[in-house]
Each structure stands twice: as C-alpha cells, then as structure tokens.
Amino acid sequence: MPHVCLVGLSGFRVRESEMGALGMSLPGLHDRAQAIAALPPLGLLTLAAMTPPHWRVTFREAPSVEAGLVHSIALEKPDLVAISALTASILEAYALADALRMRGIRVVLGGLHVTALPEEAGAHADAIVVGDGEVTWCDLLRDAEHGDLRQLYRPASPFDLREAPLPRFDLLGARERPRYTLQTARGCPLACEFCGASRMLGPFREKPLANIERELAAIKAMHRRPLIELADDNTFAGKRDQRALLELFAKSGIRYFTEADWRIGERPDVLEQLAESGCVQVLFGVETMELRYKGMGAKGASIQRVMEAAQRIQEAGVAAIGCFVVGADGEDYESLQALGDFLQEAPLADVQLTLQTPFPGTALYRRLRDSGRLLPDRGWESYTLFDLTYKPDKLAPHALESAFRNLVRMTFDHSSTLRRQEIRKATWANRQQQVDVAPGKGVAA
Numbered sequence: 001m002p003h004v005c006l007v008g009l010s011g012f013r014v015r016e017s018e019m020g021a022l023g024m025s026l027p028g029l030h031d032r033a034q035a036i037a038a039l040p041p042l043g044l045l046t047l048a049a050m051t052p053p054h055w056r057v058t059f060r061e062a063p064s065v066e067a068g069l070v071h072s073i074a075l076e077k078p079d080l081v082a083i084s085a086l087t088a089s090i091l092e093a094y095a096l097a098d099a100l101r102m103r104g105i106r107v108v109l110g111g112l113h114v115t116a117l118p119e120e121a122g123a124h125a126d127a128i129v130v131g132d133g134e135v136t137w138c139d140l141l142r143d144a145e146h147g148d149l150r151q152l153y154r155p156a157s158p159f160d161l162r163e164a165p166l167p168r169f170d171l172l173g174a175r176e177r178p179r180y181t182l183q184t185a186r187g188c189p190l191a192c193e194f195c196g197a198s199r200m201l202g203p204f205r206e207k208p209l210a211n212i213e214r215e216l217a218a219i220k221a222m223h224r225r226p227l228i229e230l231a232d233d234n235t236f237a238g239k240r241d242q243r244a245l246l247e248l249f250a251k252s253g254i255r256y257f258t259e260a261d262w263r264i265g266e267r268p269d270v271l272e273q274l275a276e277s278g279c280v281q282v283l284f285g286v287e288t289m290e291l292r293y294k295g296m297g298a299k300g301a302s303i304q305r306v307m308e309a310a311q312r313i314q315e316a317g318v319a320a321i322g323c324f325v326v327g328a329d330g331e332d333y334e335s336l337q338a339l340g341d342f343l344q345e346a347p348l349a350d351v352q353l354t355l356q357t358p359f360p361g362t363a364l365y366r367r368l369r370d371s372g373r374l375l376p377d378r379g380w381e382s383y384t385l386f387d388l389t390y391k392p393d394k395l396a397p398h399a400l401e402s403a404f405r406n407l408v409r410m411t412f413d414h415s416s417t418l419r420r421q422e423i424r425k426a427t428w429a430n431r432q433q434q435v436d437v438a439p440g441k442g443v444a445a
Contacts, residue, residue, distance in 0.1 A: 265309025317431025
C-alpha cells in the first residue's frame with residue numbers, strides 16, 4: 001500500500017525580535033496569534049479526502065522544522081511527502097523538503113507561495129502543484145505510484161466547489177480543537193492590490209449548501225458546540241441566497257468567526273439573521289483611513305460610512321473587528337498619528353493592525369519589485385504581516401518600523417483593550433437580545 005504523508009507548517013511567525021516580544025506581551029495580539037496558529041490546515045485535509053482508498057494517509061502539523069521532524073517522517077518510509085506552507089514559512093518548507101530528498105524521499109510542494117513562484121519552489125521538490133490542488137491531486141498520486149512524477153502540475157480549470165469532498169477531520173485526532181475551519185467560498189470578487197488570495201487560485205466561487213451542511217455535521221460530531229473560523233476571504237460577497245446560508249448555520253447550532261466586506265452593515269438581508277446564525281465576530285478590511293489601494297472598488301468608502309456600517313453590525317449583536325494596513329504609499333507621521341488617535345475612540349469591538357506586505361503574486365509585489373523598493377536583506381521569513389519588507393515612499397524603513405510598534409503599543413495598551421472589551425460585552429448583550437426576539441422564538445422572559 002503506497003503511503004503519502006501530509007505536512008502543514010503551522011504556527012505564527014514574527015521575524016523582528018522587538019515586535020515579537022511586543023506581540024507576546026499584549027493579550028489581544030497574543031490571543032489572536034494563538035488562535036491562528038491552532039487552525040487546522042484545511043487544504044491538506046481536503047486533499048486527504050480525495051486520496052484513493054488504496055493509499056495510506058498520515059498527517060502532521062509542524063510549528064517548526066527540526067531534525068527530529070525529518071527523522072520521524074523518514075522512519076515511516078512514506079512514498080511521498082506533500083508540504084504546504086505560507087510565504088513566512090516557505091524557507092522552512094524548503095529546508096524540510098531538501099532534508100527529506102537527501103534521504104531518498106520524494107516531495108511535492110504546493111500553496112499560494114508555490115503558485116506565485118513555481119520556479120523557485122521547483123528547485124526544492126520532485127513536483128510542485130500550482131493553483132487549486134484538488135484538480136491535479138489524483139493525477140499526481142497516480143504518477144507517483146508509477147514512478148513517473150512530472151515536475152509541474154497545473155489545473156486546466158479552477159476546482160468546482162460542488163465536487164468538494166468532506167475534509168478528513170478525523171486526521172486531527174481525538175483532541176478537541178479551540179477552533180475548526182470550514183470554507184464556504186473561495187477567493188473574492190474584489191481585487192485589492194495587496195491581496196493574493198482573491199485571484200491567484202482562480203475566480204470567486206461559492207460552495208453549495210449541501211456540502212457545507214455535511215461539513216458542519218462532521219465537525220459537530222467531534223465537538224458538541226464548536227467554534228468555527230470560516231476559511232473565506234469574503235463570506236457574503238456572492239450571489240447565493242445568503243438567508244439560506246444563515247439559516248443553515250443557525251440550524252447547526254455552531255458559533256463562528258468570519259471575514260467579510262464591511263458593506264454587510266448596509267445589508268438588512270444579512271444583518272437580520274447574523275447573530276441568530278451563530279456569528280460571533282466579523283473581521284472586515286478598512287485597510288487605510290485616507291489612502292486607497294487599487295482594486296478596492298466600492299469597498300473604498302469614507303471612514304464615517306465604514307464606521308456607521310460597523311456600528312450596525314454590532315447593533316445586530318455581532319462584534320466588528322476592523323483590519324487596518326499600515327504603510328501604504330503616502331503614509332507619514334501625520335497619517336500614523338491620525339490613525340492612532342482615531343483608534344483610541346473608534347466604536348469597534350476589536351482591531352487588527354498589520355504592516356503592508358507585498359506577498360509574491362500580488363500586484364503590490366510586482367509594483368514594488370519593478371520599482372526597486374523591496375528590501376534586499378529581508379527574505380521570505382520577513383513576510384509575516386508584522387515585519388517591513390519594502391522601502392516606504394515617505395519614511396525611512398526604520399522610522400516606519402518604530403512608528404508601527406508605537407502604534408501597536410498605543411492601540412493595545414491596557415485602557416484601550418479594556419474599552420474594546422466593554423464594547424464586546426455590550427455587543428454580545430445585544431446579540432442575546434437579537435436571538436431572543438428572532439422569528440418564531442418570541443421574547444425572552
């Protein structure tokens with residue numbers, strides 16, 4: 001029986017030591033980092049479900065790559081090792097792949113970074129998968145079994161989510177997870193300049209409700225009332241019946257966190273059922289207060305309109321998390337001070353701050369590369385969302401790094417964190433009220 005070992009490089013990474021220490025010292029940042037690090041790699045679990053039954057499948061989550069990991073994988077004598085990694089951990093993936101190949105074990109690499117830079121990745125693997133892995137996975141395994149692996153596997157068309165199998169959640173083991181992952185849609189209809197996930201794997205697609213219902217049931221079989229993080233870039237952006245999706249979530253009794261466009265705050269068809277559906281938090285991209293990225297479309301509205309929408313989301317009983325990107329062209333001390341002042345008073349249940357990061361495959365990466373603005377001493381391990389990798393247009397690199405750390409300290413200091421905690425408490429009190437008066441439930445006594 002042939003054996004494939006699936007390895008996901010998990011964990012949260014920050015290169016710059018001062019930023020890393022700061023993140024670990026601020027509860028809000030630390031908690032979110034821990035939550036992200038614990039998310040199961042849904043892509044690998046999906047490929048496991050598509051693996052022919054005569055193959056043996058094993059699965060490993062690796063927060064880091066050490067000699068012990070290489071040795072333990074080699075002891076199992078797999079016929080093939082498939083590794084998935086993000087840009088910040090891709091050098092670790094290459095090191096793992098090189099070490100395994102030195103022992104005569106064949107390796108395949110895939111993911112967004114590999115899709116963006118196939119030639120680079122190909123130097124470290126027997127085969128690479130570009131784009132949606134589901135389309136070519138069975139062909140790759142057949143070739144591996146016959147000793148005839150091709151260097152490159154590229155799908156002829158995007159994966160049809162109607163064909164999505166039930167992920168192999170059983171490979172996660174019996175231990176209950178703090179969060180599980182489920183995907184209801186892939187990509188995003190917008191094309192923000194800095195975003196790679198929106199277009200690199202093909203057009204925006206939505207998964208049928210029947211598939212979602214099956215995955216919800218599988219997760220609930222492992223955890224009585226799980227918290228699910230939807231692996232969507234923009235959950236409510238499509239043309240499907242959103243009420244039917246929300247009703248499906250409500251029926252399942254789950255709680256979930258998702259990412260969406262702030263404009264759901266202007267959509268009664270979503271807001272009326274959002275809390276009842278089990279949605280606890282929605283993260284949406286504000287990106288910048290004054291500066292604008294290409295491709296944002298109607299999402300790039302005034303900050304007043306965005307905050308009014310956020311307040312409506314919270315009035316519906318769901319915590320609104322505003323995501324801000326620091327370092328767009330035009331950023332200077334004045335704009336950073338304005339952002340800091342704004343966040344001290346912003347009516348948001350929580351905030352996410354990241355540095356602009358030009359991930360390979362994005363329009364932003366191409367623009368900064370072609371203009372010679374990528375910092376030559378910052379390798380892929382710096383592409384973490386919290387480390388600077390390019391030359392700002394108005395500030396020196398060290399000045400933006402220092403200003404970003406100060407902004408993080410100010411935004412996540414004790415008093416600011418307490419203030420947002422109170423907003424969350426009030427929001428979730430609203431949530432209970434919204435659920436109690438939902439149609440057919442009557443008013444709570």
